[in-house]
Amino acid sequence: MGEAQVSLKHLFRVFTKPEHKDSKLAQIEQHLSDNIMDFLSQHVVTKKTSLEEIEQDFSLPAVPESPEFVSSHAESLLEKLVAHSVNTYSPTFIGHMTSALPYFHLPLSKLLVGLNQNLVKIETSKAFTPLERQVLGMMHNLIYDRDEPFYEEYLHSARHALGAFCSGGTIANITALWVARNKLLGPQPGFSGVARAGLAAAYRHYDIGNLGVICSKRGHYSLSKAVDALGLGREQLLSLPCPAQTLNPEDALREGRRYQEAGNKVLAIVGIGGTTETGHVDPLDELADVAKELGCWFHVDAAWGGATLFSSNNRSKLNGIAKADSVTIDAHKQMYVPMGAGMAIFKDPEDANAVRHHAQYILREGSKDLGATTLEGSRNGMAMMVYSTLHILGRRGYELIIDQNIEKAQSFASMIDAHEDFALTTTPTLSLLTYRVCPPQVQKALSVAGDADKVRLNQKVDRLVVGVQKAQREAGKSFVSRTRLECPNTNSQAITVFRVVLANPLTTKTDLQNILAEQVELAKGMRIWKELIKLADQVSHTSASV
Amino acid sequence: MGEAQVSLKHLFRVFTKPEHKDSKLAQIEQHLSDNIMDFLSQHVVTKKTSLEEIEQDFSLPAVPESPEFVSSHAESLLEKLVAHSVNTYSPTFIGHMTSALPYFHLPLSKLLVGLNQNLVKIETSKAFTPLERQVLGMMHNLIYDRDEPFYEEYLHSARHALGAFCSGGTIANITALWVARNKLLGPQPGFSGVARAGLAAAYRHYDIGNLGVICSKRGHYSLSKAVDALGLGREQLLSLPCPAQTLNPEDALREGRRYQEAGNKVLAIVGIGGTTETGHVDPLDELADVAKELGCWFHVDAAWGGATLFSSNNRSKLNGIAKADSVTIDAHKQMYVPMGAGMAIFKDPEDANAVRHHAQYILREGSKDLGATTLEGSRNGMAMMVYSTLHILGRRGYELIIDQNIEKAQSFASMIDAHEDFALTTTPTLSLLTYRVCPPQVQKALSVAGDADKVRLNQKVDRLVVGVQKAQREAGKSFVSRTRLECPNTNSQAITVFRVVLANPLTTKTDLQNILAEQVELAKGMRIWKELIKLADQVSHTSASV
Structure with missing residues (x-):
């Protein structure tokens, strides 16, 4: 790690001299401008790294004593920070309300900071x-x-x-x-x-x-x-x-x-x-x-x-x-x-x-x-970003995107409905929906089970959903979030569900199919999947004999 | 103003295709990166434009119906917004707490928005x-x-x-x-x-x-x-x-x-x-x-x-x-x-x-x-900007800047003290100070005047200070702010004073001398300057004869 010289002259440089075109920071900037998706998929590491491991890199409480060269700092940002950030541009990151942004925000952000x-x-x-x-x-x-x-x-x-x-x-x-x-x-x-x-x-x-x-x-x-x-x-x-x-x-x-x-x-x-x-x-x-x-x-x-x-x-x-x-x-x-x-x-x-x-x-x-x-x-002047987007997309541009988000949510809902291993828990009004992974035997058993059995089954399904959500997040290819909800058919029992937000214009139907396929694979590989089927059979049997 | 085509294809472009290297927005970006001071002095108009005139450009309440090409929008941003924004990088903009920033914030801001x-x-x-x-x-x-x-x-x-x-x-x-x-x-x-x-x-x-x-x-x-x-x-x-x-x-x-x-x-x-x-x-x-x-x-x-x-x-x-x-x-x-x-x-x-x-x-x-x-x-992830600045400047870098700011305020205070047409109202503990423009005759009269005369004189000086501050701001070369303060030697009467913040590392002694020179010139050109001298003479005369 280079230690920059502490002198007024050096400090004046950071205020008055731009980064050299070949510097690391300039390279980062260029890569972002040329192809942000490529930049992110190249630098954001998808392999599982625990938060505790990441924290190691951010554990010193002392303010660094000596200046660091911008380029060596840029290297370290890539390694420690960018590598372990979240790729919110990814079309398969559909768990939260952040998504890909229009390209023009990159140069505009520079204008915003330049004007300050x-x-x-x-x-x-x-x-x-x-x-x-x-x-x-x-x-x-x-x-x-x-x-x-x-x-x-x-x-x-x-x-x-x-x-x-x-x-x-x-x-x-x-x-x-x-x-x-x-x-x-x-x-x-x-x-x-x-x-x-x-x-x-x-x-x-x-x-x-x-x-x-x-x-x-x-x-x-x-x-x-x-x-x-x-x-x-x-x-x-x-x-x-x-x-x-x-x-x-x-x-x-x-x-x-x-x-x-x-x-x-x-x-x-x-x-x-x-x-x-x-x-x-x-x-x-x-x-x-x-x-x-x-x-x-x-x-x-x-x-x-x-x-x-x-x-x-x-x-x-x-x-x-x-x-x-x-x-x-x-x-x-x-x-x-x-x-x-x-x-x-x-x-x-x-x-x-x-x-x-x-x-x-x-x-x-x-x-x-x-x-x-x-x-x-x-x-700060964030209103400029809103102003520019209102002008560059226009009402009709927004309309197209909003309509497309809602349609995408509806078609994802149909996909889930048609899949035997999933149950839709809320249908999309806007571009959000919730669902859960649930063996068909369990879905059947839930339809005939008494209240106590329903509770037992749902609690086990909750654990399955949590397990799949975590495993999928850690695998790093896609991300859906989870929450707990009361639904009309679960009485007042709150159940754990997957939550997705279809707001990224880059998300395709194939992405959605892949997400479901990965979830089924993860779910079926878990011990609780078999336990659930066993429990469902018992419940169905008991209910049938009542 | 170009009207972009509303189609999903067009909209996908803004999310997936970077701006062309020759586009207007790319040019703006390049200019900022190469020389931000030059960009600002070229685009920020210094001539007086009233707020009411600027408001004309921002008066339509309807969301624009159709999309606009990014490049034509960029043109319009330059004309309507950048031209009439405040050049906070300017070494002679010493009226508030915003100043020039290190260059590396420009590329970092892009990284911040890219990661979102x-x-x-x-x-x-x-x-x-x-x-x-x-x-x-x-x-x-x-x-x-x-x-x-x-x-x-x-x-x-x-x-x-x-x-x-x-x-x-x-x-x-x-x-x-x-x-x-x-x-x-x-x-x-x-x-x-x-x-x-x-x-x-x-x-x-x-x-x-x-x-x-x-x-x-x-x-x-x-x-x-x-x-x-x-x-x-x-x-x-x-x-x-x-x-x-x-x-x-x-x-x-x-x-x-x-x-x-x-x-x-x-x-x-x-x-x-x-x-x-x-x-x-x-x-x-x-x-x-x-x-x-x-x-x-x-x-x-x-x-x-x-x-x-x-x-x-x-x-x-x-x-x-x-x-x-x-x-x-x-x-x-x-x-x-x-x-x-x-x-x-x-x-x-x-x-x-x-x-x-x-x-x-x-x-x-x-x-x-x-x-x-x-x-x-x-x-958002603003903490990254703090993190990076802490590393790139280091404690010793900050120390140099802070010390320099305080020294600059002290030497400005000496300049003011030595100038017969100014009176320092508060001395700098950190990098701020306040002062006012005031004919030497008035300063002398204030030292002998009774309470009622002091109030009369100070009220007139207040008007002079407000006039000079506004005129200087409107002339556009430099900016100091103003406020109202009670000072030890004004009893409990609040007086209007210039307020300066010496935080821009680019501000030189010459800049400060020029600011004072401009203020004196503006003050002496005002009718109230002569009125003040006349009043001061009366007060001094009365006090002497008492």
């Missing part, structure tokens, strides 16, 4: 501020479709905001509920409002026992972080059972009434526009009515599914979203932008004022500084 | 997880300097965290106070803790009227966001006057006692390790003792100044920081990493558990998924 704007204030971002406001306006328009005068008035208004650009969906959800909380418990004669006086004083002033948020059990973990951070408490996240994977409006109404009759107040109902685990969409239109009935905020977490609005063919799946007071959309999910681009969109441009902050040297009163109404302060 | 890892969980980040943990460990080590066994035990422990990587310092400060709040109001027999039961219930259980945070008036606006979001209320941010720019420990103790005797509880004292406005460092060692005395958390916001710890010569300026329960450091400030790299570091590896969250499909109990103890969920 700070969007907290205009003085360090200038044109990026109106650009970000336009991006938020476009998303607002996509959801709420207001008329031209509306956007003329509000898009660039210093006293309004159509949304908040965030590092991700979690901050977007927190921001939305923060706005809702501060608006509900706002200033009144004799009370300065929750933002100033705090939550305990607000509960006393408004005579509220507790403030709660209603969602289904499929609500994202960020909601739990939100009610904790905002001071409501996690026990006030009223997450209702949803064996059908969506929040039942009647259940929500009943729970909301019960809660409010007990001296509490429902802050918000959160409808999900594409659950993280199964891609289901809550009945947004009806939930909006329930929220109205309860007199509370209606937030839609469409971090995943929001991009469905680009598709004329599929946007009706989000019917009712325009009734939401706020909507979360992640551009780094189905908008194919690199990690770090969440957005909270507000129906009413006044609402963001509930969290407005000013300071002396920036965010001055009357300025258009974006940091005045965002939870974050200094932020 | 999601650090919320190991399944989508693998080696990035131990890498991020190591970076947090290095910063922990830099602050707390614990022994080897400590880091062996905790650096990669699934049940501990040495810190939280964040999008920026605001989230880091919020995270630190969130941890402090949840730890203080933790579970007890008969009470499930604030995280579960909420803040109002916690106040009742612990018999607390209000929970407050003590800091100086120079506390960053993020603290105000934090106490709002966390439910304490902005009125409970007890920001104490600090004419000397630092928090007086005796004042803090007195205020803390008064507050607690009134039935409240001090959650935390926040000491500042380099204020955003003047770069002053609070007396951390003594404030740590006050926090102990009050029985509260001690947080140090060293977003700016934390990097001073790299310098053996200057690290004593942060004496006492090792007594902090938590510390915020922004790598995108004096660690020369692109925007988006904040960190909250915790002295006690157990503390992050106060905000630990789990979910079924990720962040499972016992996993090392980073998202379990961060406020954010999905996050």
